[in-house]
Amino acid sequence: MKVEVLALIPEEEARKLKVAVFEFRKPDLAIAAYEPEHPAVVKLVEKFTSDGYRPKLFVGSMRGLEHLWSFYKF
Numbered sequence: 865m866k867v868e869v870l871a872l873i874p875e876e877e878a879r880k881l882k883v884a885v886f887e888f889r890k891p892d893l894a895i896a897a898y899e900p901e902h903p904a905v906v907k908l909v910e911k912f913t914s915d916g917y918r919p920k921l922f923v924g925s926m927r928g929l930e931h932l933w934s935f936y937k938f
Contacts, residue, residue, distance in 0.1 A: 866888070867935050867938045869885045869886065869887065869888040870884065870885060870932070870935055870936055872885045872888065872893070872912075873885055873908070875933065875936040878933060878936075879933060880904075881897070881902070881904050881905055881908060882897065882898035882899060882902075882905075882924075882926070882929060883895055883896065883897045883898070883905060883908065883924075883929070884896050884924070884929055884932035884933060886932055890917075891916055891917050891918050892917070892918045892919075892920065893912055893917050893918065893919040893920065894919075894920055894922060895908075895909070895912075895919055895920070895921050895922065896921075896922050896923075896924030896928060896929060896932065897921050897922070897923065897924055898923075898924055898925070898926060898929060900921040900922075900923055905921070909921060
């Protein structure tokens with residue numbers, strides 16, 4: 865994972881929504897989400913789609929998300 869992909873979702877928002885981008889190959893985005901059907905997560909995916917990306921959601925565990933979030937410090 866390239867750390868730069870995390871910048872697509874600010875850390876505060878990522879933690880609030882329990883999501884993280886973990887792969888980006890323009891225009892494809894891979895997003896881990898603890899609750900992929902949460903309305904706010906659906907809205908985020910719709911925003912990425914309207915911005916020209918092709919987001920794909922994956923169910924992520926809290927432990928996995930915390931690991932991804934730890935890379936924001938870089």
